[in-house]
Amino acid sequence: MTDNKKIKVLFRHRSMEMGGVEKVILSMLNNLNKEKFEITVCLNINQGELRDEFPSHVKKVFLTKGREDLSKRPFIQKIQLVKRNLKLKKALKNPSIANALLEENYDVEIATTYSAFAPVLDSLKKNSKKIGWFHSDITLPKLQPLVPEILKQIPQFDYFIFGSQQTKDILSETYPNLPVPENQVILNAIPIDELKQKAVAFTPEFPNKPVFVSVARLHSRKGFHKLMDAHARLLKDGLDHHIIIIGDGEEKENLKKQAENLGVTHSFEFLGSLMNPYPYVKQADFFILPSESEGWPLIIADTLILQKPIISTNVGGIPEMIAHEKTGYLINYDTDEMYESMKKFLTDPELVSQIKDNLKDIEKQFDNQKIFDAVENIIINLVKK
Secondary structure, three states: OOHHHOEEEEEEEOOOOOOHHHHHHHHHHHHOOOOOEEEEEEEEEEOOOOOOOOOOOOEEEEEEEOHHHOOOOHHHHHHHHHHHHHHHHHHHHOHHHHHHHOOOOOOEEEEOOHHHHHHHHOOOOOOOEEEEEEOOOOOOHHHHHHHHHHHHHHHHOOEEEEOOHHHHHHHHHHOOOOOOOOEEEOOOOOOHHHHHHHHOOOOOOOOOOOEEEEEOOOOHHHOHHHHHHHHHHHHHOOOOOEEEEEOOOOOHHHHHHHHHHHOOOOOEEEEEOOOOOHHHHHHOOEEEEOOOOOOOOHHHHHHHHOOOOEEEEOOOOHHHHOOEOOOEEEEOOOHHHHHHHHHHHHHOHHHHHHHHHHOOOHHHHOOHHHHHHHHHHHHHHHHHO
16 A cells, blocks of 8 residues: 555553553554554543554554653652643543644544543544444442443444453443444464574573562452462461562552561562563462452463463463463462462472473464454554445
């Protein structure tokens, strides 16, 4: 296609902190055919470790500056954050502010998560087709205050994408009368070759004992408080091991206090957010994800490809990815089950060996091109209507 025939696509998203959805966005931006699509990303906040990772052919605009651009002096930064929040609230209430930044008339606008539903649906680009992308369990307790608005918004989209089959099933079972627009389940793509290269970029130093690693934001729903309780019990019962957590977030201070109270500050280690966590995943003995809820977590797919035995809660799209006791170990969101599963991995080498054997051909489970083709077809067909 020539430039004037390219389909103009706008992605709306909050910010680019390290996370699964952010990696999905980057994967799409890197792989959607740039000869077919002219792509713009509009961020609410130009913030996060991944904010400068967009490919060169993608235009980026933003409503407000990120923390990285604010003063390092705490008092001044607090004032700047208050001003930023006021500016952002004003911009989100008044679509003409974003419209002034977004000079193009887009063919398609994509809301990457439910937090971007309103900016896309309220867009002043009235002729654009609107796509909603949903990765969440609609029954998640912390989501409930937002659910009434989400249920109003979903039918307004021209097309809807679910991040996992379970996400779609839970929505349809919980709200069977909701008029969901034409839709499709599209799983997250995995950059397999890039992942493998990153996994051997360096060799981390580990203690001489079994190591569990986890990669996730430090939010309460990620279950690290329960995992730490299980960890302390295992140590008390004489099962020595070490846990490494990679990620940052609002629960960091609470978790550190909990580690002090339990006396596990040296064995439950927080490394913060890392641009490349994969060498830690590759070199660890086991991976564990103790989340209360998930969509289709990219880190689980990454870990499977790196052929690492996984313990994970049986939530969201994870049972679509892991076969219990074959390619991983599924548990409920329960401290006792975390304890028992970790104990099993630490004391049952036959089970661990069997899981490793079953992971040798796991790559066949992931077909990236099929995913990119599906998204491209959705966009092209919508524009034709």
